[in-house]
Amino acid sequence: MSDIEKIHTGIPELDQVLRGGLPRQRIHLIEGRPGTGKTTIGLRFLIDGAEKGERCLYISLSETVEELQATARSHGWSLDGIDVREVVPAESQLEHQQSVLFPSEAELSQTIGAITDTIQERQPVRIVIDSMSELRMVANDPMRYRRQIVALKRFLLQLDCTTLLMDDLTDEPRQFDLQGTVHG
Secondary structure, three states: OOOOOOOOOOOOHHHHHOOOOEOOEEEEEEEEOOOOOOOHHHHHHHHHHHOOOEEEEEEOOOOHHHHHHHHHHHHHOOOOOOOEEEEEOOHHHHHHHOOOOHHHHHHHHHHHHHHHHHHHOOOOOOEEEEEEHHHHHHHHHHHHHHHHHHHHHHHHHHHOEEEEEEOOOOOOOOOOOOOOOOOO
C-alpha cells in the first residue's frame, strides 16, 4: 500500500486516520443518513483540491447550487474554483416535456449520460457526485442500476480523477448496494 499515491481529503484528522488520505484515481463511497456530514466531507475534499489549483467538480443530483453555496457559507468556506453542476434526473426533465414517461432504463441511461457529459466537458481531477439515491429512484430495478453504475465506474477509471460518491442510505432493503462497486 505504501506505493499508492494518496490525495488529501481536506480534513487533516481524517487524512491521518487514512494514513495520508484517499488512494488517488479511485472511486470512494461516503455513506450516511441525511445530516451526517457527507456534503461537508465532499465540499472539504473539493476545497482542498481547488486550493491546490486542481479542477474540481461537484455534481448535485438533489441540491441546488444555491443550497450548496449556503452550506459552504455556513462553515465560512467559499466555493471559488469549484465547478458546481446540477444534473436533474431524466424523469424530472421529461415530466416537463411530455406526459408519457420513458421506461426507467432510458431515464437512468440519460441521467448517467448527463453526468458523463458534464465530466468530459469539465475534465476535473476531483469529483463529488451527490446523491446516488437519486439515481436509485430513477432506476427502479437493481440489475439496471448496477449495470449503469459499473459503466460509470469504467468511465471514471479511464480519467485522471479521484471520485467521491455520496449515498444517503434511504433505500431499504439494501438491494441497490454500491459497496461492491467502489474501491473504498
